Amino acid sequence: MIAHRRRRHLSFNLSTFCTDLLLVNLFSPSLLFVLFGSIVTGSRYMTDQGIAHETLWDLWRNIMGLGLIAIGLLFIAYVQLLRIKKIK
Secondary structure, three states: OOOOOOOOOOOOOHHHHHHHHHHHHHOOOOOEEEEOOEEEEHHHHHHHHOOOOOOHHHHHHHHHHHHHHHHHHHHHHHHHHHHOOOOO
């Protein structure tokens, strides 16, 4: 099908976490759709894309990754707010 494969290691790529989270939620294994003239299940499509979806941890890994990125960005914003000059 589609030759795109992603690495399986834990990386902090925001777009990867977002798209994987949406695809795991939307493409249930029982979902059938037509892709390039052939009928494909949601499970087969995610397997072809290299998206882990077999266990519940695969879903929570994406949620945890997005949460860690959000906490990191909030911390950086807090540090930047501490660095600005205060108006007296």
